[in-house]
Amino acid sequence: MGGQDSGLWPVRASDADRDRTIRVLRERVAEGSLSHDTFIRRVDRALQARNRDELDDLVGDLEPAGRLRRATSIVATLSDATARLKAAWRAPRLPRLQLPDDGRDRLTIGRTPECDLVLSDPTVSRHHAELWRRSDGWLLVDLGSTNGTRLNGWRLTEPVTIRPGDNVAFARVRFRFSGR
Numbered sequence: 001m002g003g004q005d006s007g008l009w010p011v012r013a014s015d016a017d018r019d020r021t022i023r024v025l026r027e028r029v030a031e032g033s034l035s036h037d038t039f040i041r042r043v044d045r046a047l048q049a050r051n052r053d054e055l056d057d058l059v060g061d062l063e064p065a066g067r068l069r070r071a072t073s074i075v076a077t078l079s080d081a082t083a084r085l086k087a088a089w090r091a092p093r094l095p096r097l098q099l100p101d102d103g104r105d106r107l108t109i110g111r112t113p114e115c116d117l118v119l120s121d122p123t124v125s126r127h128h129a130e131l132w133r134r135s136d137g138w139l140l141v142d143l144g145s146t147n148g149t150r151l152n153g154w155r156l157t158e159p160v161t162i163r164p165g166d167n168v169a170f171a172r173v174r175f176r177f178s179g180r
Contacts, residue, residue: 097175105133123171147171
């Protein structure tokens with residue numbers, strides 16, 4: 001904080017020295033490394049301090065802000081990565097939806113045997129959705145199904161292009177689109 005003894009007597013504390021000490025205490029309480037009660041006691045002592053040494057003693061046991069902030073940031077990053085890894089591990093392994101490469105430009109999806117892709121789950125509508133081949137890929141269209149068609153978790157309200165790796169759900173039946 002600026003002051004060791006210069007000679008035999010300690011250097012008198014200025015208002016700026018007190019302000020710096022109180023700012024450090026305030027930062028540590030905000031970071032959670034200092035309790036509110038300790039903060040109050042130390043601010044009282046800072047206001048009564050007669051020299052810089054007394055002020056230095058009030059913050060000498062506290063970790064410098066930069067190190068604590070870096071450590072907190074590292075822990076938060078590791079925690080976030082761990083949470084993402086756990087979520088990915090627990091995510092269901094979806095079956096692949098691979099479309100036939102027989103030249104058809106339109107495929108129907110639903111519960112009835114007339115559909116190109118028959119899904120026997122009772123949550124799937126009889127005529128649930130369609131896939132249309134386009135020059136840039138496939139377009140997925142919901143046909144007003146009761147339980148909806150979803151792409152990557154979002155319910156379709158209009159035709160949308162699907163890409164390899166997308167999650168596609170027809171009511172409760174889910175796939176990972178593999179393309180073609």
